[in-house]
Amino acid sequence: MAENAALQQMISVAPKLAELSEQILFGDIWQRSPLSPRDRSLATLAALIALGRERQLAWHFRYGLANGLTRQELVEMITHLAFYAGWPAAATALACLPEEES
Structure with a gap:
């Protein structure tokens, strides 16, 4: 693995x-607490995307899904970040997003 x-x-x-x-x-x-692992995954992914830390994204996407995020929520977060972190950051993140929820 x-x-x-x-x-x-x-x-x-x-x-x-x-x-x-x-x-x-x-x-x-x-x-x-008070942040759940799900919330921490969302915050971590937003920071990684905004900072362009793409090598960490694949693992944290899988971890976020394991922590209860859905692929649809991740796509929406990436779309939202396009306006705050930039289109290239969002496009890069989408390319790292797993095809299906595991």
């Missing part, structure tokens, strides 16, 4: 970054 390969690469190259990601980012920050 690509996520596993990326994680293993991070562990082998930057073990401390992998540890911080697992323990602090996903073990603490993503678990805090």
Whole structure:
């Protein structure tokens, strides 16, 4: 699985970054209330799209779907961001969006 390969690469190259990601980012920050994981996925995806961090999008799209977002909601968020983050950012994000909900 690509996520596993990326994680293993991070562990082998930057073990401390992998540890911080697992323990602090996903073990603490993503678990805090009052935002749900679904809300955090939407906010994270909006930031990644606006900042042009396309290499992170595929994984976070799948994570967002697993956290309860629908493909239709993601398409609508991307359409909305076209006006705030720019057309190229929105078009790039659409190209990274999975074809179907998993």
